[in-house]
Amino acid sequence: MRLSLNQPIVILLHGGITGVSGKTGLSILRYSEASIVAAIDRTSAGKSLLELTGIQRDVPIVDSVAASLQYQPQVLVIGIAPGGGNIPDDCWHELKDALQAGMSIVNGLHTPLANIPELKELLQPGQLIWDVRKEPTNLVIGSGIACNLPCRRVLTVATDMAVGKMSTSLELHWASKLRGLSSKFLPTGQTGLMLAGDGVALDAVRIDFAAGAVEQMVMRFGKNYDILHVEGQGSLLHPGSTATLPLIRGSEPTQLILVHRAGQKHIRNHVHVPIPPLPEVIHLYETVAKAAGAFTDVAVVGIALNTAHLNDNAAKEAIHQTQAETGLPCTDPIRFDAGVLLDAVLQG
Numbered sequence: 186m187r188l189s190l191n192q193p194i195v196i197l198l199h200g201g202i203t204g205v206s207g208k209t210g211l212s213i214l215r216y217s218e219a220s221i222v223a224a225i226d227r228t229s230a231g232k233s234l235l236e237l238t239g240i241q242r243d244v245p246i247v248d249s250v251a252a253s254l255q256y257q258p259q260v261l262v263i264g265i266a267p268g269g270g271n272i273p274d275d276c277w278h279e280l281k282d283a284l285q286a287g288m289s290i291v292n293g294l295h296t297p298l299a300n301i302p303e304l305k306e307l308l309q310p311g312q313l314i315w316d317v318r319k320e321p322t323n324l325v326i327g328s329g330i331a332c333n334l335p336c337r338r339v340l341t342v343a344t345d346m347a348v349g350k351m352s353t354s355l356e357l358h359w360a361s362k363l364r365g366l367s368s369k370f371l372p373t374g375q376t377g378l379m380l381a382g383d384g385v386a387l388d389a390v391r392i393d394f395a396a397g398a399v400e401q402m403v404m405r406f407g408k409n410y411d412i413l414h415v416e417g418q419g420s421l422l423h424p425g426s427t428a429t430l431p432l433i434r435g436s437e438p439t440q441l442i443l444v445h446r447a448g449q450k451h452i453r454n455h456v457h458v459p460i461p462p463l464p465e466v467i468h469l470y471e472t473v474a475k476a477a478g479a480f481t482d483v484a485v486v487g488i489a490l491n492t493a494h495l496n497d498n499a500a501k502e503a504i505h506q507t508q509a510e511t512g513l514p515c516t517d518p519i520r521f522d523a524g525v526l527l528d529a530v531l532q533g
Contacts, residue, residue, distance in 0.1 A: 192219070192220070192259040192260050192289075193257055194217075194220060194221045194222065194261075194262055195221070195256070195260070195262070195283075195288075196214065196223075196224045196225065196261075196264040197225050197261055197262065197265065197279055198210040198211075198224050198225055198226040199228070200227075200265070201264060201265045202224065202228070202229040202246065203229060203237055203238075205453070206265045207226075207265055207266075208347055209262075209265065209266050210224065210262065210264020210265065211238060211240065211264070212380070213262060213264060213379060213380065214244060215242075215352070215519075216355055216380055217379075222245075222253070222256035222257070223244060223252075223258065224244055224246045224264075225246075225248070225249060225252075225279070226246055226248070227248040227249065229246050230246050230248035230252075231246065231248075239493075250279045250286065254286055258288055259287070259288055259289065260290070261280070261283040261290050262293075263292050263294060265294075266293070267294075270294045271295065271296050272296050272298075281307060284304060284307035284308060284312065285307055287309065287312065288312070289312050289313045290314045291315045291317065293318065293376060293378075294375075295388075298316060299315075317375040317378050319389055320386075320390050320391065320394075320398075321385055324391075324394040324397055324401070325394070325397045325401070326393060326396065327397040327399070327400045327431070328397075329400075330400065330404065331407065331435065331436055332481060334407035334437075336407050336408070336410055336412055336413055337411065337412040337439045337530065337531075338403065338407070338412075338415060338437060338438045339354070339357060339412065339414050339438065340432060340433065340436050340438035340440075341415070341416065341417035341489070342417050342443055342485075343417060343419075343443065343445065344420055344422055344445045344449065344463075345422065345446065345449065345460065346420060346423055346453070348444050348491050349444050349446075349491045349519070350416060350418070350444050351372070351374060351376060351377050351417075352518070352519055353442060353444050353519075353526075354414040354416045355370055355377075355414075356519060356523040357442070358370040359523075360524055360527045361414070361527060366411045366412050368411065368413075369383075369409075369410045369412075369413050370414050371383070371402055371403065371406065371413055371415045372385075372416050373386070373402075373416045373417070373428070373432065374386065374418055383405075383406075385399065385401075387431070388428060392427060395427075396430075396435040398431075399431055399432055399436055402435075403435060403436050403437075413436075415432065415438065417429065417432060417444070418432060420452075421469060421470065422458065422469075423455070424452070424458055430473070434477045437477075437481075439483065440484060440485075440486045440530050441470055441483060441484065442485070442486065442487050442488070442526055443463070443466065443470065443485045443488050444488075444489045444490075444491065445460075445463065445466075445489075445490055445491065446490075446491040447492050447500070447503040447507070448503065462510070463488070463507065463510055463511050464511055467511060470485055471483060471484060471485055484533055485513065486526075486533040487513050487515065487516075487525070487530070488508075488511055488514070488516075489516070489517070489526060490515055490516065490517050492517045493517075493519075500517060504516055514528065514529045
């Protein structure tokens with residue numbers, strides 16, 4: 186399943202348009218081809234989406250589901266990703282209002298909604314609740330077999346969570362297609378699944394089967410494409426992250442792209458966990474990837490630098506400094522172009 190291109194969509198983003206909790210909704214606004222008729226955020230209502238986010242999309246911001254009804258939406262997408270993945274208390278009435286107005290709901294949070302009685306009883310024929318985070322069926326443990334695939338398998342890894350791994354993978358995927366390559370984006374999180382359909386919500390998978398779930402996904406597509414762009418999750422540096430290692434083991438990447446927020450010195454919300462110099466981070470990922478791939482060399486071939494918080498001149502200077510520090514090609518693939526990173530992948 187994926188977001189329908191034919192149904193008008195509103196995105197629930199309370200507090201998320203200008204905050205980190207809105208990464209799901211902002212990514213859908215940036216990348217989805219669906220008809221998005223409004224964004225709901227009481228803290229930014231009436232303001233310009235373009236001015237607030239730089240996203241080139243003419244979508245009004247309203248303060249509630251009730252205010253969005255003038256645009257006749259048919260689907261409400263929960264676009265926030267708060268800590269713990271739970272529905273905020275002040276959003277429950279918005280979900281009920283949406284269902285009572287005849288909308289379906291797309292839910293990417295950890296809290297499943299489809300079986301909650303007070304929501305189920307509001308569903309009418311034709312309405313549904315899609316809980317995106319579900320474990321696939323018929324799982325097995327990983328075996329490392331993806332290393333035998335002939336295609337390139339590019340995995341995004343990072344210094345922290347929520348720095349742009351999915352966006353980098355998508356930009357590389359589209360750049361690959363523009364070069365005439367047979368390319369496939371493989372999502373591993375709720376937002377990517379909403380955009381692409383195929384994939385696996387990795388954080389819904391029991392840890393013993395996580396590498397196997399990734400492996401099954403990669404094996405399903407690896408013989409039919411020149412290049413697979415596997416969406417990264419988490420970070421080996423983050424004390425709460427468990428997804429990165431099974432992604433490495435399951436995809437057996439041929440190249441890695443390191444994603445980093447320019448100037449970030451410690452894990453967000455964990456100031457006691459510093460981010461080492463990038464050459465040390467690169468060595469860490471290459472060492473882990475080599476061990477996870479039966480001691481096959483796997484290189485970080487480029488740096489995707491998140492410069493969203495910088496002006497153009499500062500962004501260019503940060504890219505230049507990162508290239509000098511690491512000796513690797515570097516760019517902000519959203520702000521500028523992913524071509525330099527794709528060149529590095531194809532040469533790697």
